[in-house]
Amino acid sequence: MVDAQLNKGNIERGKSRMTQRDGVEWIANLFEISPEQLTPDTLRDAISAWDSLGVLTLMASLDTDFGIVLTDDDVLTIKKVGDILDIMRRNGVLTESF
Amino acid sequence: MSGEGEKVFHGKTIVVSGASSGIGRAVAVHLARQGAGLVLIGRDRERLEETARQGNAPACRILELDLSRQTDIMPAIKDTVRAVGRLYGLCHAAGTVETLPLSATSPEKFQAMIQVNYLGGMELARAVTRRDILNEDGGSILFISAIYGLIGKPGQIAYSGSKGAVTAAARAMAIELARRNIRVNVLSPGIVRTEMTVKAFSGLTAQQVQALQDTHPLGFGSPEDVACAAAFLLSPESKWITGTNLVVDGGCSAQ
Numbered sequence: 001m002v003d004a005q006l007n008k009g010n011i012e013r014g015k016s017r018m019t020q021r022d023g024v025e026w027i028a029n030l031f032e033i034s035p036e037q038l039t040p041d042t043l044r045d046a047i048s049a050w051d052s053l054g055v056l057t058l059m060a061s062l063d064t065d066f067g068i069v070l071t072d073d074d075v076l077t078i079k080k081v082g083d084i085l086d087i088m089r090r091n092g093v094l095t096e097s098f
Numbered sequence: 099m100s101g102e103g104e105k106v107f108h109g110k111t112i113v114v115s116g117a118s119s120g121i122g123r124a125v126a127v128h129l130a131r132q133g134a135g136l137v138l139i140g141r142d143r144e145r146l147e148e149t150a151r152q153g154n155a156p157a158c159r160i161l162e163l164d165l166s167r168q169t170d171i172m173p174a175i176k177d178t179v180r181a182v183g184r185l186y187g188l189c190h191a192a193g194t195v196e197t198l199p200l201s202a203t204s205p206e207k208f209q210a211m212i213q214v215n216y217l218g219g220m221e222l223a224r225a226v227t228r229r230d231i232l233n234e235d236g237g238s239i240l241f242i243s244a245i246y247g248l249i250g251k252p253g254q255i256a257y258s259g260s261k262g263a264v265t266a267a268a269r270a271m272a273i274e275l276a277r278r279n280i281r282v283n284v285l286s287p288g289i290v291r292t293e294m295t296v297k298a299f300s301g302l303t304a305q306q307v308q309a310l311q312d313t314h315p316l317g318f319g320s321p322e323d324v325a326c327a328a329a330f331l332l333s334p335e336s337k338w339i340t341g342t343n344l345v346v347d348g349g350c351s352a353q
Contacts, residue, residue, distance in 0.1 A: 031229075032228045032229035032230045032231075033229060033230060034230065048229070049229055053274065
């Protein structure tokens, strides 16, 4: 279970009220690929940039853009794009459900 | 080695910062004559257009950018790639220098040199090496540093710090990007006669300039001397070279 901390101030200043499509685009930009290549079911192994350094990029970007701070244990539970979207949703970043 | 007349950069597009004069212009012209498509970055459109004319590049795009405003860099590179296609490499030649003793080097003076020489180059590299921007089979990144990043001289504390930072960061970048076949190298020139150095010499006496020249056994360099070495490090002919710092200084630092 991901236990992310939320800095609402950052969300309000940043990409608050994102749709799921916005969320997918955010992830695609993070991993430097086209959004068309991603669905919530896309696995980590299918994204070349989502390697060990990519994990650090993900952690830093969630923190910088949304104030979401993940622990190392949290990161181990993230296996696919939908897991990232789920974190963003539970922290109030996304406005839509699946 | 490529055969005589072969255009080693044919089909390759390279971003050159600082392309409006000096080393950057010489590098751009040299690359263009070897077949490279160019993205020229600088603050003065007319000067960049003159560089484009001199090089007669097969394809050339001009980006008016102030590299001290790093937030402008990524959007500009993304827009450019949409127009010209994926990139092969980067030569960060933009730089600023001011000779100041430590007592006169305020935090603002340090910041001014760090902004362009270091942060501008890092953000350019971050943009150019994105997976959706660089060629999928890899590429080549080159930072133009300076021997003052390696050796000390009075009055060069801020400049040396900014150039040393580039050299150190490039080594780490080379290791990180090697798995994507992206090579990252540094070229450290000695004193080269450019508009920038001539301006820096303006406060010196003829004897002082001569004394500086005497520290270079082969004399001061020309921008073209640096451009030849830069083209080699950018080209596929140096495909097994990464994380290195090639000193091109007429023997200055060998003494």
